[in-house]
Amino acid sequence: MVTQTLGEFRIDRVVESEGAFAPASMLMPGFDPAVLAAAQADDWLRPQFLTADDSLVMSFQSFVIRTGRLTVLVDGCVGNDKERPNRESWHRRQSSAYLDQLAALGLSPADIDVVLCTHLHADHVGWNTVLRDGRWVPTFPRARYLFSRAEYEFWERAHREALATGGPATNHGSFADSVLPVMEAGRAELVGAGHDVCAGLRIDAAPGHTPGNSVIAVQSGGKRALLTGDVIHTPVQIALPQWSSRFCEDAAQSAECREGLLNHACDSGTLLFASHFPSPTSGVVESAAGGRMRFRCVGC
Numbered sequence: 001m002v003t004q005t006l007g008e009f010r011i012d013r014v015v016e017s018e019g020a021f022a023p024a025s026m027l028m029p030g031f032d033p034a035v036l037a038a039a040q041a042d043d044w045l046r047p048q049f050l051t052a053d054d055s056l057v058m059s060f061q062s063f064v065i066r067t068g069r070l071t072v073l074v075d076g077c078v079g080n081d082k083e084r085p086n087r088e089s090w091h092r093r094q095s096s097a098y099l100d101q102l103a104a105l106g107l108s109p110a111d112i113d114v115v116l117c118t119h120l121h122a123d124h125v126g127w128n129t130v131l132r133d134g135r136w137v138p139t140f141p142r143a144r145y146l147f148s149r150a151e152y153e154f155w156e157r158a159h160r161e162a163l164a165t166g167g168p169a170t171n172h173g174s175f176a177d178s179v180l181p182v183m184e185a186g187r188a189e190l191v192g193a194g195h196d197v198c199a200g201l202r203i204d205a206a207p208g209h210t211p212g213n214s215v216i217a218v219q220s221g222g223k224r225a226l227l228t229g230d231v232i233h234t235p236v237q238i239a240l241p242q243w244s245s246r247f248c249e250d251a252a253q254s255a256e257c258r259e260g261l262l263n264h265a266c267d268s269g270t271l272l273f274a275s276h277f278p279s280p281t282s283g284v285v286e287s288a289a290g291g292r293m294r295f296r297c298v299g300c
C-alpha cells in the first residue's frame, strides 16, 4: 500500500508479517468452496486473497494515521518476546521489522500521540508493550492508549476469572502482558462508543467479533475511510458476509455487523483498511453480479 491521503490526513501501514495464513475452513467454519465458487463468477479472490488450495493470504499490520496534529497508531499486531506457546509463529518473536518500518515512515515510538486498539485480541495489542529489564512497559512512551470501556471490562473480568479458577491465560496471555501494563502505567483511557479522538477521527462500536469491538471512522477533505479491524478478516467475507470467523465471540452478531458495514460502504467510495487484508490492503467495496459485493484494491 502506498500512502493513502484523505484531505489533510495520511494513512500508512506497518506490516509485522504476511503470507498464506491457514486453511479458510480453519478461520471460517462455514467455508464451502462450492458456495464460494457460485458466489463470485470470475473467481476474483484468487490468487491474491485465497490460494489454489483454499488457504487465506493474510497480513498482520498496524495503520498509522497522521492528521497533521496527531500521529495515531491503530492496532499493535503480535509484538516481540511474548510468551505464546500455543501459537508457534507468535511465540517469543524477535524481529526488528516492525519498528524499522515505523522508522522508515519517519517515526520513532516517542512520536506516537495516540494508540487505538479495535479490540483486545493478542494479534492487535502486542506492540502496546515491550520487554525492558524483565518488565512490560508501554512501547510508545508519550502516547495515550484508548481502549473501548466495554471491551476492556469484558476481558478484565475474563482475566480475573481465569486467575481465580486457574483457567487458561486470557487471550493467550496478552491481557496480562500487553494491556494491563499500559493501564498500570497510567497511559490508558477507557472510552465509550462514538468517541471523537479529534475532528475527523472517531471510534465507533462494531460488536460481535468481541463485545466491545470497534472500527475507526476517518473523514477529511470530503473523503471517508474505515479501519475495520476484525469485522472482516478476509475479502472472502465480502463475497459471503455471513461467514463469521471461529474467533468471533458472537458469530451471528458479527455477521450482522459485517453485513451492515459492507452494505453501507458498498459503492460509496469509502476506503477500507482491514487489519488482515494482504498487500496492497486498502480498497473499496463495489456491487457485483447477482446482488453480491466485491473488493477492489486501491493504491496498488
Ligand SMILES: [Zn+2]
Binding pocket: 121, 123, 124, 230, 275, 276
Ligand atoms: Zn485479528
